[in-house]
């Protein structure tokens with residue numbers, strides 16, 4: 001995660017999509033990115049995660065990463081990087 005943050009800073013990446021930020025790994029990642037003033041959006045279907053894990057500064061889109069209707073909600077957004085954490089443990 002430290003390397004990830006280092007690269008983002010080095011490349012001046014600002015807008016980050018983190019999938020699965022209601023879960024164990026994604027919530028820590030989203031929290032660290034928010035703390036460092038990145039603009040973070042997450043998609044999570046809450047299948048195993050909890051909404052309260054998502055930092056309040058993160059824009060939360062509730063739904064499945066596979067759902068075209070959810071992906072369509074990203075149409076007007078621009079991301080410098082996508083970190084795909086959503087998945088089954």
Ligand SMILES: NC(=O)c1ccc[n+]([C@@H]2O[C@H](COP(=O)([O-])OP(=O)(O)OC[C@H]3O[C@@H](n4cnc5c(N)ncnc54)[C@H](O)[C@@H]3O)[C@@H](O)[C@H]2O)c1
Nearest residue numbers: 020022023024025044045046047048049064065086087089
């Ligand atoms: N936790 C570990 O030690 C570990 C180690 C290696 C790899 N991984 C992998 O990393 C990923 C995340 O692990 P975790 O421990 O944070 O799991 P987690 O279950 O705590 O978090 C996964 C999050 O993704 C969400 N999610 C799942 N499927 C989704 C979908 N189709 N669309 C939107 N959201 C979806 C869940 O609701 C949850 O919030 C998993 O793929 C896991 O196999 C985890």
